Amino acid sequence: MTAGDRLSMHHSEVQVSVELQTPDMTLNLGPQHPSTHGVLRLVARVDGEVIKEVEPVIGYMHRGYEKLAEVRTYPQITALVNRIDWVSGFANEIPFMVATERLMEIETPERAQYIRLILTEMARISSHLIFLSSYPLELGASTPLMHALRERERVLDLIEGVTGGRFHPNFNRIGGVRPAAGAGSAQKKVSQDLPEGFLDQTRQAMQHVRDVCDDMEDLVLGNEIFLERTKGIGIIPPSKALEYGVSGPSLRGSGVGFDLRKTDDYLPYSEFEFDVPTGENGDCFDRYWVRLEEIRQAARIIDQAVDSIPSGELQAKVPRIIKVPKGEAYVRAENPKGEMGFYVVSEGGRGPYRLKIRSASFSNLSVLPWLLEGQLVPDIIAILGSLDFVLGDVDR
Amino acid sequence: MSALLDSFWALLALKLLVVALVVPGVSMVIIYAELKISAHMQSRVGPYFAGGRWGWAQPLADGLKFMQKEDLVPADADRPVYKVAPMIVLAGTMAVFVIVPFSPKLIVQDLDLGIFFALAAGSVGTIGVLMAGWSSANKYSLMGGLRAAAQLIAYELPLVLAVVGVVIQAGTMSMVGIVEAQAQTWFHVGDFGVSLPFALQGQIIGFGIFMTAALAELNRTPFDMPIAESELVMGYLTEYSGIRFTMFFLGEYAGMFAMSAIASTLFLGGYYFPGLDSEVFGPVILMGKVGLLVFLMIWIRWTFPRLREDQLQSLAWKWLVPLALLNIAVTATLKVVF
Amino acid sequence: MTVSPSELAERVAGIVGSDRFSSDYGTAKVRVGRDRWTAAHEALKAELPYFSWLSAIDWASEVSVGDPPEEAVEDRFEVLSCLGNTDDGAMVVLSTDVAKDDARIDSVSGVFGGANWHEREAAEMFGIEFTGHPNLTKLYLVDSFEGHPLRKTFPLLSREVKPWPGTVDVEDMPSTENPEDAG
Numbered sequence: 001m002t003a004g005d006r007l008s009m010h011h012s013e014v015q016v017s018v019e020l021q022t023p024d025m026t027l028n029l030g031p032q033h034p035s036t037h038g039v040l041r042l043v044a045r046v047d048g049e050v051i052k053e054v055e056p057v058i059g060y061m062h063r064g065y066e067k068l069a070e071v072r073t074y075p076q077i078t079a080l081v082n083r084i085d086w087v088s089g090f091a092n093e094i095p096f097m098v099a100t101e102r103l104m105e106i107e108t109p110e111r112a113q114y115i116r117l118i119l120t121e122m123a124r125i126s127s128h129l130i131f132l133s134s135y136p137l138e139l140g141a142s143t144p145l146m147h148a149l150r151e152r153e154r155v156l157d158l159i160e161g162v163t164g165g166r167f168h169p170n171f172n173r174i175g176g177v178r179p180a181a182g183a184g185s186a187q188k189k190v191s192q193d194l195p196e197g198f199l200d201q202t203r204q205a206m207q208h209v210r211d212v213c214d215d216m217e218d219l220v221l222g223n224e225i226f227l228e229r230t231k232g233i234g235i236i237p238p239s240k241a242l243e244y245g246v247s248g249p250s251l252r253g254s255g256v257g258f259d260l261r262k263t264d265d266y267l268p269y270s271e272f273e274f275d276v277p278t279g280e281n282g283d284c285f286d287r288y289w290v291r292l293e294e295i296r297q298a299a300r301i302i303d304q305a306v307d308s309i310p311s312g313e314l315q316a317k318v319p320r321i322i323k324v325p326k327g328e329a330y331v332r333a334e335n336p337k338g339e340m341g342f343y344v345v346s347e348g349g350r351g352p353y354r355l356k357i358r359s360a361s362f363s364n365l366s367v368l369p370w371l372l373e374g375q376l377v378p379d380i381i382a383i384l385g386s387l388d389f390v391l392g393d394v395d396r
Numbered sequence: 397m398s399a400l401l402d403s404f405w406a407l408l409a410l411k412l413l414v415v416a417l418v419v420p421g422v423s424m425v426i427i428y429a430e431l432k433i434s435a436h437m438q439s440r441v442g443p444y445f446a447g448g449r450w451g452w453a454q455p456l457a458d459g460l461k462f463m464q465k466e467d468l469v470p471a472d473a474d475r476p477v478y479k480v481a482p483m484i485v486l487a488g489t490m491a492v493f494v495i496v497p498f499s500p501k502l503i504v505q506d507l508d509l510g511i512f513f514a515l516a517a518g519s520v521g522t523i524g525v526l527m528a529g530w531s532s533a534n535k536y537s538l539m540g541g542l543r544a545a546a547q548l549i550a551y552e553l554p555l556v557l558a559v560v561g562v563v564i565q566a567g568t569m570s571m572v573g574i575v576e577a578q579a580q581t582w583f584h585v586g587d588f589g590v591s592l593p594f595a596l597q598g599q600i601i602g603f604g605i606f607m608t609a610a611l612a613e614l615n616r617t618p619f620d621m622p623i624a625e626s627e628l629v630m631g632y633l634t635e636y637s638g639i640r641f642t643m644f645f646l647g648e649y650a651g652m653f654a655m656s657a658i659a660s661t662l663f664l665g666g667y668y669f670p671g672l673d674s675e676v677f678g679p680v681i682l683m684g685k686v687g688l689l690v691f692l693m694i695w696i697r698w699t700f701p702r703l704r705e706d707q708l709q710s711l712a713w714k715w716l717v718p719l720a721l722l723n724i725a726v727t728a729t730l731k732v733v734f
Numbered sequence: 735m736t737v738s739p740s741e742l743a744e745r746v747a748g749i750v751g752s753d754r755f756s757s758d759y760g761t762a763k764v765r766v767g768r769d770r771w772t773a774a775h776e777a778l779k780a781e782l783p784y785f786s787w788l789s790a791i792d793w794a795s796e797v798s799v800g801d802p803p804e805e806a807v808e809d810r811f812e813v814l815s816c817l818g819n820t821d822d823g824a825m826v827v828l829s830t831d832v833a834k835d836d837a838r839i840d841s842v843s844g845v846f847g848g849a850n851w852h853e854r855e856a857a858e859m860f861g862i863e864f865t866g867h868p869n870l871t872k873l874y875l876v877d878s879f880e881g882h883p884l885r886k887t888f889p890l891l892s893r894e895v896k897p898w899p900g901t902v903d904v905e906d907m908p909s910t911e912n913p914e915d916a917g
Contacts, residue, residue: 027535034629049706059874066859067883070800071890102759140617140624140702146438225618225701242783242820244848256820258784263823326804329759330816330827332786343814343827345791349801358787358816366851378704381627395874 024052029380031060037134038391040365042384046377054372054380056365061395069355074100074322077355079170081342084359085393086167087130088123088336090159093172098266099331099344100174103324109313110268112176115194117267118202118305119159119169120333121298125209126155127336128249128291128298131388135288136220138385139229144220151212154205161195174322176315193314199306206299213295221289230284234371234383237282244370245363248338249290250387254282260334267333272304284386291388323350337361337393361393411504415493422683423649424455426690430649431455433691434698462645465638472533473635481528482636482643488520489647492654497572499667499678510571511559514658515552518613521647522548525615525622528644529632540631543705544622547612550712551619555609557720561602561727562594562662575666579674593665598730601723603663605716607689610655612708614648616693618700619708652690660685737824746826749781750774762826771813771830772840778817779845782826786816788842788852790832790860790884797886799893809834811862815842815849832862841867859884 030041039060045052065084069077081096082089094116101108133148156166163169171177220226236246241254251258259276261269277293279286324346332341338360347353364387371383428443431454435442443451469478494517495510497503507513522544529541563569566577578593594602612619623631633644660666664685667678674681703711743755743762750773754765766774791812795802811832818825832839841864843850853864854873861882864870872879881888 059872059876062874064883067799067888067890071893136701140620141698141700143434143438143698146440150439219699223700225703228707229701229704239783240847243785243846245785245787245846246848247784247786251820258820258823260823327759328761328763330761330825332825339786341786341816343789343816347801347803347807349804351800353800353803354791356787356789356791356814362851363787363848366848370847376704376706378621378627378706 027377031057034138037389040389040391040394042368042380044372044377044380049377051372051375051377051380054369056368058365058391058394061391063392063396065396066355066357069352071351073350074174074324074352077352078172079168081357082168082170083392084357084396085127085335085337085340085361085390087390088127089165089168090163090171091120091123091127091333091335092340093169094120094266095331095333095335095340096342096344097172097174098333099329099342100324102329102331103327103344103346104174104318104322106175106316106318108176108316110310111312112314112316113268114305114309115162115177115314116172117269118302118309119162119171120267121302121305122155122159124298124336125295125302126152126159128295129155129209129212131291132216132220132288132295135385135388136226138381139226141220141223141226144216147215147219148212151205151208154208158198158202158205161198161201173315173318175318176313178315199309202302202306206302209295209299213292216292221285221292227285229382230288230386232281232283233379234284234375234386235282236367236371240367240370241282244367246338246367247363248334248336248360249294250287250338250364252277253279253287253290255279255286260332260339264332264334266331269301271308272301274298274301284382287386287388321350323348324352332358335360337388337390338364340393357396359393359396361387361389361391362396365389365394408504415490415504419490419493419650419653420646422653423646424459426649426652427455427458427645428452429687429690430694430697433694437695437698459642459646462642463639465641467638467640468635470533470635474531474533477527477531478635479640481524481531482640482647484524484527485521485647486524486643486650488517488524489650489654491517491520492658495571496654496657496682497575497661497667497678498682499674499676500572501675502679503572506570506572509569511563511569511574511658511662514571514654515556515559518651518654518658519548519552521651522613525632528636529622532632532635534634536628536630537632537634540622540624540628540634543628544615544632546705547615547619547622547708550709551609551612551716554605554712554716554720555613557717557724558602558605558609559662561599561720561723564724564727564731565594565597565599571661571666575661575668578665579668591665591668591670594663598727599663599723601719602727603659605720605723606659606663607692608716609712610659611693611696612712614651614655614693616648616652617697618702620697620702621705621708624702652693653686656686656689656693657682659689664689737822742824742826746778746782749777750828762824763829764826765829765831768830768832768839771828772842772845774828775815775817775842775845778826778828782817782819782824784818784820785846785848786818786825788813788815788849788856790814790856790862792860792884792886794886798889799886811837811860813839813856813862815852837861838863838865840865843867858882861885 024045024047027044027046031039041057042054043057044054065080068080078093081092084092129148129152133145136144159169160166163171236254238254238256241251255278257276257278262276274297277290279290326346326348328345330341330343332339340360341358343356344352345354372380432442443454445451446457447453469475492514494504495507495514525544526541529537566574568574579591582592582597583590615622623633636644660682667674667682669681672681739757739760739762743757743764747755747764750764750766752764752766756763793807793810793812795806811834813830813832815828839862841853843853851873853867854870856862857864857870858872858875859882
């Protein structure tokens, strides 16, 4: 095109490029960053404030549990698995124990199942309280943290009273549970059950937990700025959530009422009444609200279980040296973070031939590259936090 | 003695000395208040051991600790800029106290353009923040500095516009003059003359805008994006340590003191309280009002999360600026009518 | 569970056109051919939209870690994936065999986006190549890592250097040949 041609063009035909040349910037978050809950690294390519692409880099916490499990006996693996999601150690043990018991065809006594159920729900409460408190902190409000952790301490005290451990109870045995309460051999004989006053203290603690839920609802959900930061942010549509294997409260936030406590039978949940809260929009706010509501439901389950706990044996008869017959079983459980499952492959040995650990946070986090595309940089924090992952659960 | 006080330079030196002692002293009290109040809001105890009782010496102990820390400068940092930035922040804040009247006499200099000077000096600190963010050679610090600058532009405007209402009503920019205007009898109930601070003379909207903008100027929650710990890892403060960090820290609380003092003077009657002798009780009255506003700021900080940068901007431009302009228009109209 | 595993396994086997299925221990498992792997996922996506996980098993009669199988097994990789639905909690494990000397299989990350990370994990841990995967780089391990840790031939070095303190254990460890102290 010559200059003359250009001059003769109608002004509507002249293309003027007014777009500025702005090279993309690479922003690196982590692996040491306050909002990544540990050692997650996000490499984001950003154009101004808009995210073009995010690549999560994981593996800083990879401990090779699947390999380690191959050189350990079944009872020893309990100690490994409750370190996967360390915020809810007790709940991790359940699917592994149930899978092993299914393979061995052991009937777990009802009282042991009830104790497992109560402690699992307590682990859920403690895990969700951590989320309820740390999420506002990421958005800049530090007061909810203290209030929620205060009540979480009561729950942890109860777990410690029964199991002897606050985070890593290592309390399940194949075929039942074994309370460690009362160390020392003489005392052990008499206190091989729930500690005295446990049931009453549990009822009181549940009341406190409910109160703090109400406080949280006032302090956080009623806060204009919190709503502004979370409503409509980080929406996961149900179809995407299912495709990526997002489970647990994050899936229910998207409106899918899928709860393994309702559909599977790894613990006697069918004997209790509880609701499965679901969100409407699948945004950060819904994921927060669902977890808040789940604490209330967990407290409701615990109250019912405490009232109806049967007496009886704590452990089924099991051989002294545990050998699991040849077979494969996959058992999944509704953990606080979502579906946690163990695919146990036994070849008749004292340890599993292969143990596949399906952890919730891994799948929940894998939706992140898709989810963050096109979002704003300040929303990374809000979205990341709302997925409620634990790096130990991601990396295993 | 009186000869000494008559000498301009001697008097100036004395006044500066008083400011240099009082401002950090009060800032430390505010720091202590923040520690204790936040603790009680969060069902904690807070400082308990330092100083023997209620941990009263905690800010002092913190300050001493910071002074012993190594003064680190990142290898890639722009050294002179990096080193001078905290001083500019602190100096800008301290300069504001030149025009804060603690009583009719107790003021460094009652400038005719008093409030104008305060607003100008108060925004110098942001330049220091921007320098700190830029010179640290750290992406997070730079983003923090830029956010602070963006915030300054957005909030200086409503801050100034909110003050204009008061200036129209008082008819002067002198700080003492503004207080005297509020001390005058506004109306009579029988023989009893009632005088009200400007906040109750129709400037309540201006007061609200001023306090919101002041929070943003001070980078305090819910407008603490420049330091946002969970996003920018303390933003422009990331690389600072030791005595220079202490200067920023002190600057923040001195800034709270300064903003509260200005707000009290403009909207709450300053050192004047009906029935009390301003000459004698002035400083106490002002400090009481400052304490009230500081408590409000602390309360807000420990209650709210922080806004997003674009939400902050839309709040400033879409709400505060038009509201402030409306306030000026209404104030001016009423001033002419009555 | 609202669906019985055996009915489910039978139905799913019908959809993907397979006659090998089992439902032992409450786990519905359907075996498909390697060439039908992606097609099977596509066929099931409408009914079982929830992608749970994907992984593999290294079947070997001789192992360098843990106990070997009691009976000799055929040397191969078994690739597993777990699908489910959220209406009635149906869950089925799909499985296929991959020869060790030709460890390749089609990627299902185009069908289920969530398979992306699971396949990267399986690829680095077992050395299985997922053809058609958009970004088959290492997920957990450092880029310079050599070997595939979850293969049975991969020794657990810490165990070689320092055996587990077997003397204080009540029972012997799977990888220890002769327990010195049994209690």
